[in-house]
Amino acid sequence: MFRRNNKRQHWFLHREYNIILGVIKKIILLIVPLVFLIVGIVTIRDYGINWDSPYRFNRGQAYFWYFLTGKKNYNGLPDFKISFCTSGNLDLFTKCKDKGESRSYYQYDSYDFSYWIVNDSGHPPLGDILASLSNYIFYQKFGLVNDVFSYHIFIVVSSFLLVLGIAYFVKSEFGIFPAIVSSIVLAGYPLFFSESHFNVKDPPETAFFGLMLIFFYRGIVKNNWKYILISSFATGLALGIKLNIVFAIFIVGPWLIYYLVKKLSPGLSFKKFLIFCKERAILIISLIIYLPISLGIVYATWPFLWRDTLRNVFKILGYYQQIGIGTPVELTGYIFKGWNLYPVYWILVTTSIPVLILLFLGLIFSIFSKKINKSGFSLFIILWFLTPIIRVSLPNTDIYGGVRQIMEFIPALAILCGIGTYALINIFKENSLKPVVYFLIITSLSFSLFEMIKIHPNENIYFNQIVGGLEGAMEKNIPYWGNTYGNVYLQGVKWINENAEKGAKVALPIGYISSIPRTMLRSDIDCSKPNWTGPNRGGEYGIEMYFEWPAKYWYSFQYYDKYLDPVYVYSVDGVSLLKIWKNDLEHTKTEFRKELVYKPAFVKLERNALNEQLKIDIGKEIFLTRLEINHSNANCKNQVWGYVAISSDGINWNKEVEPITLSQATMSGADGKITGWSDTNFVYLFAGKMARYIILDPQMENSCYLKDYSVKVMGLETLP
Numbered sequence: 001m002f003r004r005n006n007k008r009q010h011w012f013l014h015r016e017y018n019i020i021l022g023v024i025k026k027i028i029l030l031i032v033p034l035v036f037l038i039v040g041i042v043t044i045r046d047y048g049i050n051w052d053s054p055y056r057f058n059r060g061q062a063y064f065w066y067f068l069t070g071k072k073n074y075n076g077l078p079d080f081k082i083s084f085c086t087s088g089n090l091d092l093f094t095k096c097k098d099k100g101e102s103r104s105y106y107q108y109d110s111y112d113f114s115y116w117i118v119n120d121s122g123h124p125p126l127g128d129i130l131a132s133l134s135n136y137i138f139y140q141k142f143g144l145v146n147d148v149f150s151y152h153i154f155i156v157v158s159s160f161l162l163v164l165g166i167a168y169f170v171k172s173e174f175g176i177f178p179a180i181v182s183s184i185v186l187a188g189y190p191l192f193f194s195e196s197h198f199n200v201k202d203p204p205e206t207a208f209f210g211l212m213l214i215f216f217y218r219g220i221v222k223n224n225w226k227y228i229l230i231s232s233f234a235t236g237l238a239l240g241i242k243l244n245i246v247f248a249i250f251i252v253g254p255w256l257i258y259y260l261v262k263k264l265s266p267g268l269s270f271k272k273f274l275i276f277c278k279e280r281a282i283l284i285i286s287l288i289i290y291l292p293i294s295l296g297i298v299y300a301t302w303p304f305l306w307r308d309t310l311r312n313v314f315k316i317l318g319y320y321q322q323i324g325i326g327t328p329v330e331l332t333g334y335i336f337k338g339w340n341l342y343p344v345y346w347i348l349v350t351t352s353i354p355v356l357i358l359l360f361l362g363l364i365f366s367i368f369s370k371k372i373n374k375s376g377f378s379l380f381i382i383l384w385f386l387t388p389i390i391r392v393s394l395p396n397t398d399i400y401g402g403v404r405q406i407m408e409f410i411p412a413l414a415i416l417c418g419i420g421t422y423a424l425i426n427i428f429k430e431n432s433l434k435p436v437v438y439f440l441i442i443t444s445l446s447f448s449l450f451e452m453i454k455i456h457p458n459e460n461i462y463f464n465q466i467v468g469g470l471e472g473a474m475e476k477n478i479p480y481w482g483n484t485y486g487n488v489y490l491q492g493v494k495w496i497n498e499n500a501e502k503g504a505k506v507a508l509p510i511g512y513i514s515s516i517p518r519t520m521l522r523s524d525i526d527c528s529k530p531n532w533t534g535p536n537r538g539g540e541y542g543i544e545m546y547f548e549w550p551a552k553y554w555y556s557f558q559y560y561d562k563y564l565d566p567v568y569v570y571s572v573d574g575v576s577l578l579k580i581w582k583n584d585l586e587h588t589k590t591e592f593r594k595e596l597v598y599k600p601a602f603v604k605l606e607r608n609a610l611n612e613q614l615k616i617d618i619g620k621e622i623f624l625t626r627l628e629i630n631h632s633n634a635n636c637k638n639q640v641w642g643y644v645a646i647s648s649d650g651i652n653w654n655k656e657v658e659p660i661t662l663s664q665a666t667m668s669g670a671d672g673k674i675t676g677w678s679d680t681n682f683v684y685l686f687a688g689k690m691a692r693y694i695i696l697d698p699q700m701e702n703s704c705y706l707k708d709y710s711v712k713v714m715g716l717e718t719l720p
Contacts, residue, residue, distance in 0.1 A: 025176050032183040033164040040156035040196060044149045045092040046457035047197040048490030054514035056200050057106035057151055060128025062113045063303060072113040077103050087523035088497055094143050102140045105147055105519050120304035122319050126240025127204045129301060130154050148517050155203055159196035162207035163187045166411055169214045173377060174422040182418030185355055188449045192410050194459035198487055201241060202407045208238035209245055210411040213384060216252055221375050225286040232290040236297025243320055244408060247391055251383040258376045326398050330479040338395035346403050349467045354444035355417055362416030365423035385412035401480050455572050458484055470573045482547030486515045488578045491570040492543040493520045495580060505540040507531035509556035532665050533583060534559050542581040553657050556665040558687035563592040592688060594717040595625050603711045613697040614706055621648055622715035624686040627694060629709050633679050636704040644684050646691035688716055
């Protein structure tokens, strides 16, 4: 009896020990996700907004307000007004808790439900709606968090759920330490961490994409219909943000075939198949209703689809075809036999070296190890990793601005790093070097995190040592180096708020003026596109991102950058990411202060293959600043397209990037056009470009620009 009681007591203590140990392991697994959540929320105020966020917040608010109240407009809400409470606040928390100040800046009367139900298009709005819910809770309802930053809490929380999901997913397959490594890699991946603060589209879509795959895999392998239902909801959420989730079929499809073949063979028979299906009857029912649930979520949360559903669906598909096909000119150098190697190269040079090593080990182990191929886990993860990359590497597919549009590969990368960790541990399992392996992995990942901390809050422009960091990426002119997607504007706003005189005017030469929320600026500052005055030197502050992108060569930007000495430069690792200029005579470079009128040596019409064009010979090389053509507008055709080209020798020509049909900049007091532009006077500006010859090709017959014309050419008096 004593021995029996002793055994029972021992069994009870062992069971209690295992329970306690299991709880401890779960708590340990929570550490990285919780740190990510806390740090993410605390540091939200360090980030600006994505340049397309205003559009998304406007639309999200309109739909959310309709779902909340049934109203198609904002009637009944207090008018939004710029005040001490609603302006110049760059802190996480609100300045005031006055309920009268709780209307969001993005609840525009002109962009209400009635507007969007007719004019919506592009990506689905569910992410926008959930961000608006976040704003409603934390700003409008409880008045806790800054209006703009409250939208971003949704992004951090959804990203946290993915980090948490990856941790438990990897733990269930490989144990606690590989799970910790995977969660660290995901949480600390520069692009993911940075974008999870201000990108309302890609990180949430990536989160629900990842959770969908995790629960689908677990549901099939564990014969758990509840997991399948959760996966279907996650699919609906992901699809309600972006259509990227449709490519998941190339992940789950091949894996599911592999899994079923392994499960049903050898000895497949009809009877065995029936038993297999009977054991999974509820699971099969959950799979049957999977798509109706997912599609139902999208339809229910996108009112734009409620009217003329079929036509609007095709309109949306047309949008995705438009943005998904065609290789940008700047990426043509990365094309190899039709395939675009830019995404692979970008991942290679923007992932830290320790993570790349673990990724490589994880891929090798996944391919060749038999230990993890029983349920096709390695196939599942490799497909997850490769599918998003391959779909934008295929011939004639489009990607731009790095790889933020395919962030779905990052969770799979993190899992493969966990597998690489598992492989290393097993190699040294019976070796005294095992503790050293643990130490080296943690230390190397710590250095990766330290690299990221150094460039905070600009983690999304991280480049590794393979290219020499951000400076090396700039020197190699890697397309889109330094692209913060609008985040860096916040650093300029801080300087403007602290240093600009009262009543100062601010202009953006390239970016949308909405990229700087009015609430972030002091209430006395006027921020408007027409504030750009260019060579008129109206004294405005120009603020713009500074990185390699086509718009960098527009005149509106080139004028600021070439003519003016900046009053503020925001840099990371010695590389400029943002500049602010003061457009007045004091800050104009000496050699750019005075222009002269140069009389052309000859001006003549000559015929090209299609039409007549105007050719101008100035007689000598000058630093060209302005071309004016006074012309008739009677009995001729208005300009539809056309271009200007310049040359120093009359043989080698450089075509200007801006067409001749649109004004190069918006200027106040000139009807939205450059001063001097009218129905009978064409003006084209150059930012001090060296040239002797000019060609204006209207690319059409009987152009008004060439009717009874007279030409005026201007350039700098002093050569730079």
